[in-house]
Amino acid sequence: MSMSADSPAKTQRIPSALIPILVVLILTIMALLIGAVAVAIAGKSPLLAIEELIRGAVGTRNNIAATLTRSIPIVICGLAATVGFKAGLFNLGLEGQMVVGALASAVTANALQGLPAIVLLPVTILAGCAAGALLALPAAWWQTRFNVPLIISTLLLNYIAVLFVSYLVNNPLRDLSGGAAVPQTVMIPEAIRFGVILSGTRLHAGIFALLILPPLLAWIFRRTRLGYQLRMTGLNPDFAAYGGISVQRMTLLAMAASGALAGLAGAVQVLGVDFRFIDNSLTAGGYAWTGFIAAILAQANPALVVVTGLFLAGLEVGAAGMQRNTQIPLQIADIVQAGIIFMIAVRQRVGQWLRHILLSEQRS
């Protein structure tokens, strides 16, 4: 009947908090190996591919800036997914929430452009968050009220949101002044655009979100009653209900917060990169889905989302560089990402295996 935790033989010299990080590393290396095999099958040198990939991601000041810039919406979307995971919810509607958030912030900024920047900037950001939250809430309500699986409703709401926003920017909200071929809104006031923080690159002030949001979320999860209620709901909803936590309320709250963060990612793209809403610019980037993968890979740990988000951004940026300099297609990045998703299926096994090895080594 010996149970693992209380036996004195298993003193933990390696803190178990390190295990998730090791799991991420192992999964990533395995996924990269899959990519290397794919390159080899294509008749190219995997070593060259990796070299060019790394050079493309972090080889120059410009490339580093590109990776960092790309990581901003990815990490914020990853954090949005993380909030859902903590409450046991799979918000697959990040992309739609991001897109409505972006449009709402662009429209708000233009509509209220008479306001001073110090007021207009937060209002613009809040408009993006609110739009994202509003798109996420119906799905949460349907689940709590009618048992409609959130995973389906959020996924399908993406289509409605993305196509409806596309209609809006093609028709009533389209900027006809410049005669641009791409459907887009009018540019937002210059005063509220995020400044570039690395001259000569496009790296903007949105990067600070990566420093502020993860500790804030970690604090909420670990140190507040709300965070406790969310975590318990995620761990065991029956237990939460038994203990007096309203699972319905937690589901609505977590989805609103998750949608708000996805909307924030959209607003940050508008404020820092595009300075207007451009049709398809956010969906083509695939930020929301990459962010979702980053969150799964980080096992819903907000600090780790920054690491995995940066890694995935670097992978995508690096692959583009690799394609430019070699004949190796950038789709290799997709293969690696697919490999990661694949690896996630065996994540728990890797964790168990690691614990087993680490613990038995310590015993000997």
Added chain:
Amino acid sequence: MANPVPIVQMTGIIKRFGQTTALAAVDLAITEGEVHALVGENGAGKSTLMHILAGVVQADHGQISIRGNPVTIDSVETANKLGIGMVHQHFMLLPSLTVAENLTLGREPKRRGFFDRAAAAKAVTDLGERYDLHVNPHVRVSELSVGDLQRLEILRALYRGADILILDEPTGVLTPQETQGLFRVIRELKRDGKTTLFISHKLEEVIEIADTITVLRDGHVTGKPQPTMTDSQEIARLMVGRDVFLEFERPQLTQGAALLEVAGLCGKGVNGVTFNVYANEIVGIAGVTGNGQTELADLIAGILPVRAGTIKFSGKDVTRDSVAQRRAASLAYIPEDRNKQGLAPDGGISDNLLMGAHSRPPLIQRGILNTAAIRQRTEMLIQKFNIKTKNANNAANTLSGGNAQRIVVARELADNKPLIVAAQPTRGIDIAACEFVRDALVQRRNVGAGVLLISADLGEVMSISDRILVMYRGKIIGEVAGLFARESDLGLLMAGITNVNVSG
């Protein structure tokens, strides 16, 4: 008279599951035609040993001989061919098929290549006649009572030609009358020369039915007491390895004020229940599992919606109050299933101990957790309730069942709430933890709490209740004073028979 060669001889059986040794070189000899009881606590290895004999799992080391011939039992099929059949604790029947179809499943009688329904039905009645095991062959299994299901499982083993019948905790789901019926069947089987292996932890039953008793503890055989010369105390000592107090000292107390008043309560599975629980008393609710007891507890706690009727705590109507309001007011609730409801198994011990108190200053101030106060409370509870763990942040599922139940009990009894609803508080835990939990409930009763004890274990209900209510099909159909309770009377009530004089 007895055959000198044992019908089953298991020698040096070793079985490990990961780091845990379930069986450490166990020897077991079974004489043909005997009723052999295997007793031990949860995790002692009795089920594992029988699973090895029945081919469900394979031993790591050791030999098995059947009638003196060494055999390798590598599958359930092999065991069946050797005449070994097992009736599992959880029945393995197909609910949508009839009794006859279930009985013959896999070995269907055929006529011109098609299933011979008449022959299958005849097999049910023939076997039933022979062993006094009557089940209607044409009824769908989903419509059978638990007792019928068990009879069908035994019939199925016999149909497959079992001479050695293994019954895994067969009486756990039965009323005392049904248990007596099962014992008649076992005696009938014995008369027919069959050998029965009987796994149980109900000691009085074992003494009544067994010819031979083997006691297991932590994967070792610790004794083979003679049923005619032993008693529950001795067997319990062999099971636990020390003296066990099966009786509780309870001073006679006068009922205090009404702490819980339930009137005309209706909801899922509960059809018009009325009773009170007063200060200084333990009210036991007995009944066969599935007669609305679980739902009654969830209704009182506010987890299930009330359709009609009222619930009052200390005179205050709480029928429309939320779970949180009821808990904050006066309710402690030990739920029936700790892994489903009572714990977040993947959550830390500290988080699990905080549930329900997660809105109360000084643990939480203005929505922010006071980690120092929480840590202090956690450590106090771990110590006071003797939860064995090295680190309060370890996940609850790293603990043994008894230890995990201590978390639930510690959390619910921590704040000295006046009203305690305890549903199956000792299910699936070791004897030491059992004693501890029962003692804790009695202690609270002695200092003025009211306890509603819901348990499928009649022995538990009878040992600590001041009054016993019996639930049947969502209603309370009888009340017996704890001191005068007779198992047979309760059993009749549990079976829904009310026209008996239960005054004692």
